[in-house]
Amino acid sequence: MKKIAIIAFAGFIGLTSCVSKKKYTALETQNTQTEGELSTAKMELASCLDKQKASKTEVDYLKSVNYKLLESNSSLSTLSAQESANLEKSLESLSQKERQVKSLQSALNKKDSVMFALVSSLKGEFIAADDEDIQIEVEKGAVFVSISDKMLFGSGDALLSKDAKDVLEKVARVLNNQPDMEVMVEGHTDNKAFKDGAAIKDNWELSVQRAASVVRVLQDDYSVDPARLIPAGRSYYTPVASNDTKEGRAQNRRIKIIILPKLDQFFNLLTPPAATSVD
Numbered sequence: 001m002k003k004i005a006i007i008a009f010a011g012f013i014g015l016t017s018c019v020s021k022k023k024y025t026a027l028e029t030q031n032t033q034t035e036g037e038l039s040t041a042k043m044e045l046a047s048c049l050d051k052q053k054a055s056k057t058e059v060d061y062l063k064s065v066n067y068k069l070l071e072s073n074s075s076l077s078t079l080s081a082q083e084s085a086n087l088e089k090s091l092e093s094l095s096q097k098e099r100q101v102k103s104l105q106s107a108l109n110k111k112d113s114v115m116f117a118l119v120s121s122l123k124g125e126f127i128a129a130d131d132e133d134i135q136i137e138v139e140k141g142a143v144f145v146s147i148s149d150k151m152l153f154g155s156g157d158a159l160l161s162k163d164a165k166d167v168l169e170k171v172a173r174v175l176n177n178q179p180d181m182e183v184m185v186e187g188h189t190d191n192k193a194f195k196d197g198a199a200i201k202d203n204w205e206l207s208v209q210r211a212a213s214v215v216r217v218l219q220d221d222y223s224v225d226p227a228r229l230i231p232a233g234r235s236y237y238t239p240v241a242s243n244d245t246k247e248g249r250a251q252n253r254r255i256k257i258i259i260l261p262k263l264d265q266f267f268n269l270l271t272p273p274a275a276t277s278v279d
Helices: 002-125 162-176 203-220 246-252 263-270
Strands: 134-139 142-148 181-188 229-233 254-261
Touching: 002 134, 002 142, 002 162, 162 203, 181 203, 203 229, 203 254
Parallel strands: 181 229
Antiparallel strands: 134 142, 142 254, 181 254
């Protein structure tokens, strides 16, 4: 009986030892598996961290690029705004210049119309006159009336002849109808010298005295406003023909009446009349 008990106990002990070893082996296997999974998880975690770091770097780069793009776009917007402002200023300047050109052209057209009317009036007055003695033309924005000295003066003299007043009366009639015109009277001579002791010293004096004589008659006899009159002597320094021939010298001896708009009157043409308000 005792022997049987001992055998049974030994078997129990052996059974117990056998079960514990299996569990141990199973646990060890499970542990090994768990360590492998943990190692794999660590590797995956490390990979994820690397990817996260790379992603963060990429995000930072993209943010930087985006910021630069926004900054560039802002600069472009500012530049575009500045260019737009400059363009508007340029267009406004061009528009203003265009208006000025149109205003100037209108003024020139008006002046040309006045000049045409003036020439027509003068030619109407002298329609019967010899073309060689009186010439009327428009040049450089002014009307020029050239009158031969034989219609006005004696040879080498500054005193007006009787026939001169008939000529100057016609000129004065046209001038008085154009009160906004200035009138320059130029005396021109040939180059013939004066004798010593003559009443007139030289051609400078003769040209000035002849211009003054014409101006005086226009003012005193025909009521042309003296504020409009300008006498001038040119001597023989602006000839229209050669002084080497008798015919040429005759052409150079002349009175030249230059009729031109007053500068202030011309500039008034450039300024449009102010608009009047109606109450």
